[in-house]
Amino acid sequence: MREKADSEGVDLLLVDTGDRIEGNGLYDASDPKGKYTQEIFREQDIDVICVGNHELYKKSSSENEYLSTVPNFKDNYLASNLDILDPESGDRVPLAPRFKKFTTKKQGVRIVAFGFLFDFTGNANNTFVEKVEKTIRQKWFLEAIHDRDVDLFLVAGHVLLDSPEYNAIYKTIRETQWDTPIQFFGGHTHVRDYFKYDNKAYGLESGRYMETIGFMSITGLSTGGKSQSQVVRPADMLAAAPKFSRRYIDNNLYSFHHHTSLNSSTFSTPHGRNVSAMIASARKALNLDHNFGCAPTDLWTNRAPFHSENSIFTWLREQVFPSTISDPARENHPRLAIFNTGAIRFDVFKGPFTIDTTYSVSPFTSGFRYIKDVPYTTAKQLITILNQEVPQLFDSPYDLAARAPELNEAHVGTSDAAHKYSPRAVKQVPLSPLSSNSQHEQPLTPGYTTIDAGGNDGDDTIHAPIRFYRVPNIFETRVGFPSTSSSSSSSSPAEPETVDLVYVDFIQRYVLLALEFLGTGYNEGDTDVYMEGKTMTEVISGWVEENWKDDC
Secondary structure: OHHHHHHHOOOOOOEEOOOOOOOOHHHHOOOOOOOOHHHHHHOOOOOEEOOOHHHHOOHHHHHHHHHHHHHHHHHHEOOOOEEEEOOOOOOEEEOOOOEEEEEOOOOOOEEEEEEEEOOOOOOOOOEEEOOHHHHOOOHHHHHHHOOOOOOEEEEEEEOOOOOHHHHHHHHHHHHHOOOOOEEEEEOOOOOEEEEEEEOOEEEEEEOOOOOEEEEEEEEOOOOOOOOHHHOOOOHHHOOOOOEEEEEEEEOOHHHHHHHHOOOOOOOOOHHHHHHHHHHHHHHHHHOOOOEEEEEOOOEEOOOOOOOOOOEHHHHHHHHHHHHOOOOHHHOOOOEEEEEEHHHOOOOEOOEEEEHHHHHHHOOOOOOEEEEEEEEHHHHOOHHHHHHHOOOOOOOOOOOOOOOOHHHHHHHHOOOOHHHOOOOOOOOOEEOOOOOOOOOOOOOOOEOOOOOEOOEOOOEOEEOEOOOOOOOOOEEEEEEOOOEEEOOOOOEEEOOOOEEEEEEEHHHHHHHHHHHHHOOOOOOHHHEEEEOOOOOHHHHHHHHHHHHOOOOO
16 A cells, blocks of 8 residues: 555555554463564554553553553654653653654655543553643643644544544644644544544544554645655645545455455565464464354344343353352352443354454453442442443543443444444455445445444445444343242242342442442452452353353
């Protein structure tokens, strides 16, 4: 693509808006985590890169960013509102440069770029996320946006497009530079999204899990970095005002072949083949294709109703957790176990359930904690409070860690979630400018059918729409409850007086806040480890190995 851009006399920039870790075996299965992925990412030529929240949950992962990823990308890595404690000196220092100014090589577009993170509070205590509102009043930022020799401000960030953070940045730049184009790139909400701030300021978010390559085209920019005689510009770029347009490109070889005008024989490069070899070698070293069992059916996070038999949460609630959530020291006590749906990151597909599958479904290292002997009349109210997001407890759209990330936008008012969900990668029909209204000879495959602020023409590949179902923030499993016999000889669960309240430790803060809201006196001192050493990832893979033993 860069070669194609060079030949056409235009500039192509690659932007990464964070969350490069967790969610697949290539990262999560190694010890230390990221042992292989850091070198693989290093091979990519990224022009602007910033951090996401996932890089900051653990001290070790944030230090990996500082000691490895930042040096790998040098001045291209930007951290406008993030500091870290230097592991050697103990000093608080910027994770990476606050901003950079550069000139594109072909057209001479002068760009000032920033890299922001939303006002995140769940980071490890060796990192410091400064609120965006405070950052944009600092001297360095104000000096950067007062630069008059700028053709474009580029704001990359792990930030919702229509958010207080980005709106504040936009307004501050406009107070100084009322007419200079601004391009925002967002992240975190896992959706394809497009937002218009004004006629010369737009934002693009490119979905989740590297399923989408977001392509933003800006034509007609000033090119102050080169004289006009040096700039070769296509005829459609000579308009007086810049024109913004977007495409959401499905991340697969069919799309890449289409856009490069190459094919399976001509597309690969020696560098690309070397990186593919690195990936294959890492997968073999980590034994990612080791099969725990064979899934008998597809199980969906969002493509089936929450209580249906094809929902992954029904499977977890009714089959996996009742037989696995048990601590030997408390096995005779009934327990109410609550889990955040956000801990389940992806679907299960019929067929082999491998080590890699396990980390795709649930990659996190969170363990379990509990509060013993909680009155059941209190414990059973928690799921309602956490799912309703009582405002007194959750005062920020980013605050509830319990949320399923792909549903975040449904809570904070961006584009319709019904258009955002994507299935596994399958063969697709590339969309060309002449084919958008034509009849297709082959059936459309299910996939993204995006409607955003620009309309319904952003998807690069035409798909059949997928029906989307909402899931709650929290679901529960009741284990070891007493039974009451009925005259029909069947039994139904009775309500115990007290239960052990079991939960994933990642949501402990919210559990305690909800208990406080209910007027109880529980605090962190009342909690303890449950099933010591076990993670949800291990619980799921262990159940699969025991119950889905058949070979595929």
